[in-house]
Amino acid sequence: MLDAPPPDPATRLPAPAPLGRPSALSIRGLYKRFGDKIAVDGIDLDVPAGSFFGLVGPNGAGKTTTLSMATGLLRPDAGRLSILGVDVWSDPTAAKALVGVLSDGIALFDRLSGEQLVTYHGLLNGMDRETVAQRTRDLLELLDMTEAAGKLVVDYSAGMTKKIALATALVHAPRLLVLDEPFESVDPVSAANIRDILQGYVENGGTVIVSSHAMDLVQRMCDHVAIIAAGRVLAAGTVDDVRRGQDLEDVFVDLVGGRHHSRGPSWLRTF
Incomplete structure (x- = not known):
């Protein structure tokens, strides 16, 4: 008798929210295999x-795969995913309306101008x-992209x-932002401006998930x-709980391993 295949994620119920603060994203038993890996x-x-x-981890840890499944870009083999209580695979249209995504390495429609690309995503x-025209102008100004709009x-x-991709993720005012390496290749001034935008977004009730290799950031x-x-x-929890009084990078290296002393x-050493 053949083993039963992993259950279809679309048949699962949304994962329950934890006690206390509700979950913007809830993941239960998420599983994905590519061939033998x-x-x-x-x-x-x-x-x-x-x-x-x-969300931090070494290259190949599964960060991008996890986020791709969580945002409806990649179907899991098994597991449950819900965004603000909406099951990602039972009701993908409703779930995707709640989230803005900046995926590292995903191709954009690069034969459009920056303004056209943001407008397209809004529509x-x-x-x-x-509304799209006004928000596009606001975002281009906020990200110092007005002169490059055309x-x-x-x-x-x-x-x-990277900045125009962020604008496309923000234009519909999502309640959850999922950003994969949002500061990679971004100059320090632009990075500071983006951090301010994201901090204001969180302070006003939004949720941001950032995948990054930059432990200090x-x-x-x-x-x-x-x-x-x-x-x-x-490990997972508040930054202070995970750090345990240490530098986050040291905790990361201790958990992941692989450091050569x-x-x-x-x-x-001969100079």
Whole structure:
């Protein structure tokens, strides 16, 4: 007799919210395999509503795969996912309306201008043209992209592309923002402006999930954090609880392992 396949996520009920603050994102038993590789291995995780949540892990830990499944971009093999109580796979249209996504490495329609791209995303989310036009102007100004509004996205620098992608994630005023490496290739001034925007968003009731390799940035910006490796959660909670009085990077390295306490070969110390 053949083993039964993993249950269809669409048949599962939304995961229950934890006691206290409700969950903006609730994950239960999330599992994904690619061939012989298990990318996500039964993750359970709750992201409290109104939190600034950091998701950190080494390359290949399963961060991007987890976020792709959580936002409806990739179907899991098993598990339950809900955004503010809406099941991601039972009611994907309603769930996706609640979330704005900046995915690292996802191609944009780069033959549109920046202004056209943001406008397109606003219209795609069912907004009227007048509202989309006003919000697009506001976002381009906020992100210092007004002068580049008419320029094709294909001609943008990496940092400009990241900022216009953020604008597309924000234009429909989602209640949850999921950002994969949002500060990569962004100059320090723009990064500071983006941090201010995101902080204001959280202070007014939004929830942000940031996947990043920058431990110092996560430690300074986030109030909650989860450390994952090999598709599993190694630690999760408030930043202070996970740090336990240590630097977050030291805790991360201790949990994940792989650090080589070496000053290098002798030929690099002969100067």
